[in-house]
Ligand SMILES: Cc1cc2nc3c(=O)[nH]c(=O)nc-3n(C[C@H](O)[C@H](O)[C@H](O)COP(=O)(O)OP(=O)(O)OC[C@H]3O[C@@H](n4cnc5c(N)ncnc54)[C@H](O)[C@@H]3O)c2cc1C
């Protein structure tokens with residue numbers, strides 16, 4: 001019997017697991033995929049929003065600035081890649097300018113600091129490549145970019161280190177209240193019992209909600225597609241550039257990534273199939289056009305990857321956070337800026353659980369913190385000595401991003417080891433560059449198989465069933 | 481502590497090896513080859529098919545055999561070799577060049593050299609570079625990655641295959657997959673012609689009954705975890721998919737053979753001018769780049785169809801590097817620079833190598849390599865002009881983008897047009 005079962009190992013479930021791991025509680029984190037951060041938490045714009053977007057009355061407005069500040073703090077404590085870049089919302093026409101003023105006022109009320117309304121000339125002084133057509137902008141110095149899956153993983157690793165049980169490959173299919181606890185059932189013949197259940201199932205959060213309560217909200221899955229451009233086009237922009245919302249809807253964003261590449265997107269399309277993360281020609285063309293309007297010199301041929309994420313939007317237009325049934329907490333409809341708000345959502349969730357009767361006693365022994373060795377960050381003069389002690393850090397496996405075998409092997413030894421090629425990618429950063437794993441893929445597969453004692457044929461690229469190799473050749477394995 | 485070499489060669493493929501050997505033969509004694517992989521040979525090691533060496537060795541060899549021939553020549557030459565070592569950066573100064581090297585064995589270190597040959601080869605274009613819509617699933621590989629799995633690691637990468645792009649590696653892998661028991665449903669090419677060698681089209685597709693769909697492309701990849709199918713559409717003259725021409729293929733694997741890109745990250749970071757048309761550095765007739773004492777050859781310079789030409793080109797670069805180090809160049813570089821002739825790709829021509837010629841160069845004749853932009857099935861004339869004046873010309877019965885061509889120019893012709901611009905074009 002667990003004290004708490006959290007459904008969904010996205011950033012929200014993870015932030016809560018992290019928070020709860022410091023209390024005397026037994027916690028299970030249940031996830032349908034084979035890994036942490038397989039939903040919206042891995043396919044998003046990766047921005048730490050400053051907090052001027054949501055209205056002050058909304059839950060999002062109340063959680064944004066707290067979340068943003070806590071994000072930066074956690075990034076420092078957990079050694080998560082991030083950079084405070086600041087952001088600009090740019091306006092081309094009068095109607096957009098008045099939107100900027102509204103955003104400014106909202107921001108001030110939400111507690112953002114350093115907001116500034118600037119004219120077109122000043123905008124281009126700060127970001128020289130931006131279009132001459134831009135007339136005004138809202139500058140928010142507190143915005144930044146983050147490595148979203150590392151953020152999720154980092155909290156997950158600390159949670160697991162402190163006793164949280166991670167249960168991947170389990171899709172929750174039923175929840176039944178037994179008078180003092182829930183019976184959680186899966187597609188597998190297995191049952192988990194927990195006194196409290198937390199719904200952090202992202203785009204499926206309405207379905208989980210309906211297992212215990214009457215429908216109070218409905219998820220409208222809304223897909224956003226992206227381009228990822230190679231850093232050789234850069235530097236395009238230094239800060240995050242948002243297109244000011246118009247009557248035609250929200251515009252796209254151009255943002256640097258923590259790895260100095262550039263993200264362009266997303267569009268916004270309501271889709272039927274919640275799991276459809278495919279990209280479309282229409283979507284890509286639309287994003288391209290919008291982006292070129294802001295950045296006329298943009299060259300989309302530097303594209304190294306297109307991807308898409310699905311937002312857990314609801315018609316209410318806000319997060320849905322409340323105790324919806326006996327011992328059942330919804331952290332549902334966590335749309336953008338859900339990544340930024342995850343830490344404040346977790347704080348609020350812990351408060352709500354305590355109010356609902358979950359006993360919260362701090363653990364006397366809690367091991368926080370996290371350090372990652374990134375070869376690229378080791379000062380030049382220390383590298384020779386470092387490799388002498390750790391020769392694996394001298395062998396480059398990913399040539400685009402200069403990731404060494406040492407970093408991959410270290411990732412294999414962390415609290416939640418990767419099970420797939422993309423799992424290694426999300427931890428060590430291999431295959432993120434312009435050749436997208438073409439060169440390092442076979443090498444990573446070999447290391448992954450070796451370090452986890454698996455046969456190469458069983459290694460997946462990403463989610464369950466995404467096998468890369470299908471058989472041995474007629475000649476058999478060349479290497480044994 | 482830094483050591484000083486006369487010449488360092490980056491890359492131990494046929495280009496690097498050819499350059500090192502020729503530099504040795506021309507009098508250099510302190511030469512180092514740095515190779516990132518655990519063995520020499522470069523991409524040849526995974527090309528187990530026949531068809532290498534017809535021009536150069538006069539016989540048909542497999543890739544590894546060709547690599548073996550070239551590596552054998554290193555024997556007893558006293559050339560230093562380090563494998564499993566990556567060059568991370570190049571810094572050029574008045575005295576020469578400083579390279580940063582990294583390996584598990586020797587760690588992180590710097591080496592100095594007077595001259596440098598870039599021979600890093602090329603890499604494959606990926607799905608992102610061409611932006612195919614659909615889901616991101618397993619079973620989408622570049623043909624070269626598939627080649628490595630199949631030929632070097634001993635694993636199959638799929639059962640029902642479609643090949644996108646008709647580059648040589650794709651054609652060769654189509655055949656290889658069939659030989660390993662897979663079914664290859666089609667090879668799909670967006671252009672109205674193939675970018676591969678004619679001989680590969682016959683020997684890899686025709687002989688195995690694999691359909692080549694020209695003016696078609698994949699417009700959607702379907703699947704949840706692994707490829708479950710693709711949609712193929714015909715394209716119009718502007719390469720846009722034509723509605724109503726959709727065909728679905730039930731495949732579990734998509735092999736991409738959509739082009740190669742010279743691997744010039746190091747080159748770019750070293751501040752060497754890159755030609756956007758080749759993706760490689762701009763070079764003079766002796767394969768010297770815009771930076772003194774840095775030469776380039778092989779696929780890092782422009783993508784070659786035949787390894788034989790790689791070897792020949794690398795020998796020119798190796799010899800020129802030796803002459804540079806030994807101070808045997810005829811004239812002062814600054815004077816030469818003023819007299820340099822620009823070679824420009826005119827109508828019908830995709831690019832030229834070299835892009836610049838210094839007429840006081842060593843040889844009697846200068847060879848200009850190039851590719852045409854589109855196939856020419858009827859005889860055409862290649863003309864190299866200085867304004868109205870024809871400097872060289874030659875008639876070709878047939879030309880195609882897949883095949884590298886060259887044109888010889890006499891030295892005495894060049895002497896007369898110092899500092900001018902030559903345009904190479906296809907004419908009737
Ligand atoms: C296109 C896009 C752009 C965005 N950009 C930003 C941004 O720049 N900044 C920002 O702050 N926010 C952004 N967001 C929002 C942010 O990404 C999300 O709010 C956040 O990731 C939500 O986290 P989550 O944990 O609620 O959901 P998810 O990450 O989706 O996690 C839910 C998890 O639940 C699992 N699950 C679902 N059903 C079940 C079941 N039945 N049983 C077991 N497990 C189940 C899923 O597999 C998944 O792992 C963006 C979102 C999108 C889609």
Ligand SMILES: Cc1cc2nc3c(=O)[nH]c(=O)nc-3n(C[C@H](O)[C@H](O)[C@H](O)COP(=O)(O)OP(=O)(O)OC[C@H]3O[C@@H](n4cnc5c(N)ncnc54)[C@H](O)[C@@H]3O)c2cc1C
Nearest residue numbers: 491493494495515516522523566567600601778779786787
């Ligand atoms: C798949 C394929 C099939 C082919 N088929 C044929 C054929 O049938 N017939 C034919 O005649 N030709 C064929 N070719 C063409 C011919 O093989 C190539 O043009 C030739 O091998 C290129 O030689 P290279 O030395 O320039 O490059 P490569 O052979 O690629 O060698 C480059 C070397 O540089 C190393 N390197 C790169 N960067 C660094 C660094 N930073 N530090 C250290 N080392 C580095 C690499 O590891 C590699 O070993 C084929 C080519 C390919 C790719």
